[in-house]
Amino acid sequence: MAAKKKSEAETNSDAARDMELLHSMLLQRRFEERCAEAYALGKVGGFCHLYIGQEAVSTGTLSMLRPDDYVITTYRDHGQALARGMTPRSIMAELFGRQDGCARGKGGSMHMFDANTNFLGGHGIVGGHVPLAAGVGFAIKYRGGDQCIVCFMGESVVNTGAFHEALNMAGLWKLPCVFIIENNRYGMGTSLERASAIHDIYERGAAYNMTRQQCDGQDVFAVRKAVGEAVERARKEQSPTLLEIRTYRFMGHSMSDAVSGTYRTKAELEEYMKRDPITLLRTRMEANGTLSADQLTQMDTAIKAVVQDAWDFADASPELPLEALYEDVYVDTTT
Amino acid sequence: MPIITYRDALGAAIREEMQRDDRVFLMGEEVAAYQGAYKVSKGFLQEFGEMRVVDTPITELGFAGVGVGAAMVGLRPVIEFMTWNFALLALDQVVNAAAKMLYMSGGQFKVPIVFRGPNGAALQLSAQHSQAWESWLAHIPGLKVIAPGTPYDAKGLLKAAIRDDNPVCFLEGEMLYNTKGEVPDEEYVIPIGKADLKREGDHCSIITHGKMVLVAMQAADQLAKEGIRIDVVDLRTIRPMDVEAITTSVNKTNRAVVLEEGWEVCGVGAQVVDYIQRECFDNLDAPVVRVHQADTPMPYTKSLEKAAKPDLPKTIAAVRKVMYLD
Structure with missing residues (x-):
């Protein structure tokens, strides 16, 4: 049986959605490219982990959420912060360590937070944030809401105790959590095969009686489909899901290490770069006739201007005054 | 003035705060069906139900983190450790998550949580069960640390800890649970930070x-x-x-x-x-x-x-x- 032909309105709406997805992914790419430049110039300090190559995971996932859902992630958090709708200005200012940053410059690259978008932070201890996600799921259930929490993590998290403790409780108590393993193949320089006793790591969910699935993380539509089902399961059945989304990072683990040549070969990197998630989406849209070369150029130019504006804004923002050192250690309130 | 045990003073503090604020819940090992490893939460499950009195698996790191996550989005957890010796497994959540969340989020996410349980040596429990952890915890900016010695102080300070919007580590004395002292019927709260x-x-x-x-x-x-x-x-x-x-x-x-x-x-x-x-x-x-x-x-x-x-x-x-x- 032939698939039902889409109406003109549906086709237009699909085209608009695809443009939004492409915009979100391209914004992350251009932002991270400038972030690398700022790091080289010494404007960004500390540890800095770029998201280039993984944009379909953040965009595909977060495009399926409602504003009242929650998001929590690791230290590789710039892309997800952007995809969640945090402003490039607030993120760049945070990277520059300035007072207009989303955490007033106190968090830096690894700790993006935004209460307005329920973005519960980038967290720096591998595995440490997974129990927090279970706690947010518990709170949703406690209140009787139909929100969900999405918890991003790298594949190396699955070997930590915190991951297992959290997934057990989420499975046991049926918490509305979507656990997303961004399997980019390497925990720093250690490959999945050298770190995990099993290689189809979504199967770890079997131990917790959890719905589990693997999907292609370079294809934004594959991500949207898998996440959409998981979100639905969380909302309607208050049941958790473990998704392994297979992706690849095109940069080093952080700004401190070589992109290739030590733990992975240049040939491997180049092979994976053939499946650049932005190129895949762009090619598909061009084939559908929903993206012209002019449109792409316009979008790219506009995005570059937005990122430049974020840079200028961050550069102009002052650092916090010294007396702010002691602010936010404690909150001076009780209930 | 009524004379009650340190154990009952603690139980009364949590019960009163759970009656006062439905965001407050108690979570930990054996707090519900077993009625509390040290019977602090005796009768709680029957009074408040299983959503607010939550038995956990033996998984300190996990449920400490569940508490922090719930606190970040507006609940007010009381997390019971069967002993602070077991809480060592959870220290990442206490130190790296609870204590630092407010600061590293630039003041956006407070963590109103109480971590509580017995601390210090009892009798012949030997090396792993006989340790006093207050100096470790008090080292960390972002935490408040309380160690009451009497039933009166235990009740008034635990109520203050539950109402405080910061993470509080509440160290009870395992050998104190049966000690008795005067505790008034009328409500009182003792300010944190006052000797x-x-x-x-x-x-x-x-x-x-x-x-x-x-x-x-x-x-x-x-x-x-x-x-x-x-x-x-x-x-x-x-x-x-x-x-x-x-x-x-x-x-x-x-x-x-x-x-x-x-x-x-x-x-x-x-x-x-x-x-x-x-x-x-x-x-x-x-x-x-x-x-x-x-x-x-x-x-x-x-x-x-x-x-x-x-x-x-x-x-x-x-x-x-x-x-x-x-």
């Missing part, structure tokens, strides 16, 4: 907290028979510490003994002595003496365990030493 002068005297100060408050009071009673009048300062809160209460006492008595259950090196007493040397240097008539656990893991054998623990004879000897009586 209590448990006994007034002008010859020597004993500065202490938690389970050792009882030892200090016994020492004061016994020394009173020799005409020695002791000022007993119960810190009650370790962080923030009531420095003024310490210095006021020592500037009055000119002599101090600092008594704690934990180890000497980098202990709570080391911090107290630092405040004393900074603020009371010109008023001291003798070097400050500390009483603490021996610098060893806790032995099982009765005689060695007794030798390892701070106690009444060691405290009295310390007072006599700072008073140059021996």
Whole structure:
């Protein structure tokens, strides 16, 4: 049986959605490219982990959420912060360590937070944030809401105790959590095969009686489909899901290490770069006739201007005054 | 005034706060069906139901993190550790998550949570179950640390801890649960960060907290028979510490003994002595003496365990030493 032909309105709406997805992914790419430049110039300090190559995971996932859902992630958090709708200005200012940053410059690259978008932070201890996600799921259930929490993590998290403790409780108590393993193949320089006793790591969910699935993380539509089902399961059945989304990072683990040549070969990197998630989406849209070369150029130019504006804004923002050192250690309130 | 146990004072504090605020819930190992490993939560499951009195698997790191996550989005968890010795497995959540969330989020996410449970040595529980953790926890900016020594203080301070919008570590004394004291029926809350002068005297100060408050009071009673009048300062809160209460006492008595259950090196007493040397240097008539656990893991054998623990004879000897009586 032939698939039902889409109406003109549906086709237009699909085209608009695809443009939004492409915009979100391209914004992350251009932002991270400038972030690398700022790091080289010494404007960004500390540890800095770029998201280039993984944009379909953040965009595909977060495009399926409602504003009242929650998001929590690791230290590789710039892309997800952007995809969640945090402003490039607030993120760049945070990277520059300035007072207009989303955490007033106190968090830096690894700790993006935004209460307005329920973005519960980038967290720096591998595995440490997974129990927090279970706690947010518990709170949703406690209140009787139909929100969900999405918890991003790298594949190396699955070997930590915190991951297992959290997934057990989420499975046991049926918490509305979507656990997303961004399997980019390497925990720093250690490959999945050298770190995990099993290689189809979504199967770890079997131990917790959890719905589990693997999907292609370079294809934004594959991500949207898998996440959409998981979100639905969380909302309607208050049941958790473990998704392994297979992706690849095109940069080093952080700004401190070589992109290739030590733990992975240049040939491997180049092979994976053939499946650049932005190129895949762009090619598909061009084939559908929903993206012209002019449109792409316009979008790219506009995005570059937005990122430049974020840079200028961050550069102009002052650092916090010294007396702010002691602010936010404690909150001076009780209930 | 009614006389109740330390255990019941704690239970009353949590019950009253759960009745007052439906965002407050109790979570931990054996808190619900078993009615509490130390029976602090006796009757809670029947009164509040399983959503608010939550039995967990044995998974300290996990449920401590569940508490932090729930607190970040507006609930007010009371997380019970069966003992603080087990909480070591959860320290990443206490230190890296709860204590730092407000700061690293630029003030956006507060974590109103209480971590509580028994702390310190009981009897013959040996090395892994006999440790006092307050100096570890008090080291961390972002945490508040409370160690009450009496039923009255336990109730008033636990209510304050549950109402506080910061993460609070609440250290109970395993050997204190059955001790009794006066606790009024009417509601009261004791401010966090205020020491209590448990006994007034002008010859020597004993500065202490938690389970050792009882030892200090016994020492004061016994020394009173020799005409020695002791000022007993119960810190009650370790962080923030009531420095003024310490210095006021020592500037009055000119002599101090600092008594704690934990180890000497980098202990709570080391911090107290630092405040004393900074603020009371010109008023001291003798070097400050500390009483603490021996610098060893806790032995099982009765005689060695007794030798390892701070106690009444060691405290009295310390007072006599700072008073140059021996």
